Amino acid sequence: MADLSARIGSLCLKNPVTVASGTFGYGLEFAEFYDPSILGAIFLKGLTLLPRAGNEIPRLVETPSGLINSIGLQNIGIDEFAARKWRELEDIDSAICVNISGTTVGEYEELADRASRVPIVRAIEVNVSCPNISHGGVEFGRTPAMVREITAKCAAASRVPVLVKLTPNISDIVEIAAAAMEAGAAGVTLVNTFLAMAIDAEKRRPVLSNVMGGLSGPAIKPIALRMVWQVWRALRCPIIGMGGIMTGTDAIEFMLAGASAISVGTANFVNPAAGRDILSEIGGYCERHGINRVSELIGAAHHDK
C-alpha cells in the first residue's frame, strides 16, 4: 500500500483527494453514501459575512460534458457557521477547509480571522474567483496586485494556512498564482469555473437567470490541466488541482502536471461516491506502477524533471 499522504505547504493531508467547495455542501450531505472521513480534505460551501439567498432559478444548465452553474453563493453566513454549524462536523476525521468570499478586502480579512478561530478548521480557502456574484468574487482575482493584497491580509489574519482559489478567466494564470504565493499563501487551488453561458434557441433567451455562470465538468479538464502545468513549471508551488476530475486517472494526470492534491467537484453530482472511488483508483494506480509514495507523481510529467 503506497503512502498517500499529501502536503500543501504546512497543511498535511492523509491523502490527496479533496472535495471542492460548492459541490459537497457543508460536509455531511454525502455521508450516507460514504464516510467523508476518508477524504484528505473537505472544502465547505463558500461562506460570506452575511447569509446570502443566492440567485433566482434556473441556476443550472447542462452543456456537452459540462455543467454551468450560477448559484450565487447561497450560504448560511459566517455567524451561523462559527456559532453552530461547525459542531456537526466535529466527528469528521478529514481536514475541514473553509472557503470565504468577501465584497471588500476588509471583509476577506474579517472572514479569514473568524473562520480560522473555529476549532475544526484546518485551512482557509480564499475565493477570489466566484463568477456569480455582482460585487467582489472574480473581480478580486483578476489582477496580481489585488490577489497579493487580499492574500497578504488573509494570511496575516488567519491562524491556519491560507490557500487561494484562482479564476481561470484571466490571461496569465502564472502571474496571479505568483502573486498569491509571494503574499503568503500555502498553496493555490487551480481552477475555479470558466465564465460561460447557454441560450435557449426556442425561447430566444439566456437559460440561466443570471445570464452567465461558471462552467465545470469534463469539458474544462484539458484547460485546467494546462493551467496546473504552467503554474507548476513556473513556480513549483503547492497546487490543489481541479477541473473535470471524474476518475482516478484524471486525478493522476493533474498530479503529473504538478498538483500536490486534487479536488473532486462536479463528479460528486454524477457519482455520489466519487471521492471514495477516485481515492481507491489512485491507490490502485500506485500499486500497478510500483509507486511507494503518491507524492512522487507530483510534476512527474514535466520533461526536465
Next chain:
Amino acid sequence: MKHCVNAVLAGVEQLDADTFAHVYRAPEIARDARPGQFLHIRVSSQTTPLLRRPISILWSDGAVHVQTLFKVVRSGTALLAEKREGGLVDIAGPLGNPFPAHDDLDAVMIAGGYGISPLFFLGGMLNPDDGRFVMARPRRRTLLYGARTAEGLYLRDRLADKFDEVIYATEDGSLGARGPITGVLGAVLSERSNIALYACGPTPMLAAIINQIGFHKTHSRTPCWLSMENQMGCGVGACLGCVVKTRDGFRTTCKDGPVFAARDLIL
C-alpha cells in the same frame, strides 16, 4: 438510508408514445422507499448528459423491486427510455422527503398527468389491506386525477385497490369532468372537512391548489402537501441548484423537498 447501486432493469412498460414505467431490482432502495421520494438515475455512462435525472418512485414492494413512471421530456429521459430489460442502471436513492401521513383525516390526493406516480404509491401505503407497511389508515382515499386528455390519465386500470374513489377531469372533456382538476377540487373542498390534501403535477396546477385552499376559509388548517418537480444537480442538498421559493427563503427540492407544505411555498 441512501444507496447508489447498479440495478437490473427488470421490467419495461411503454404506456404511450413518450411515457414509460420501469421496474428495477434494487433491494436496498426498495426496502427504504416511501411515497414522494425519488430515484436519481444516471442515464448515460458517458459524460453527456452529465447529470443524473430525478424520477419519482411509483411503487416499491418493500423488499426487492422499485418502480418508476416517467415521461420523455428531453435527451436525458430519452436515453432512459432506450434502456432495455435485463440491463444495469446506476440508481441513487431513495432521495428526498416522503409525504407525511395523517391517520385521522380523509386523504384527498390530486394528480396531474404523470404526477400520479407518488400518489399511486401513497394511495397503496394508505390502504390497510394492501401495504406490507401502512403509513396511516385514513377512512377514505380519494384521487382527483386530471390531464389534458384521457390519454394523459395513466394506470387507470390499476387505481381501484389504491383509492376508494377516483374522480377524473380532462381539459378536452374526453373523460370525467371538463376542465382542470382544480375545478373538481373546489367542489370537494366545499363539501368535505377533516381531510388532508396531497398533490403532484405541473407547477401551475400546484399553484391553483394553493389558491383554492385560500378561497376556502374552512380549510385554512387543512394539511396540504405538494410534491415539486425540478431540474437537479446533486440530489442531496449539496449544490443548491434546485431551489424553490418558500416563506423561509430558497429551499432545495432534492433535500428539503420534493414534498413541501403548501403554506410554505411561494409559487
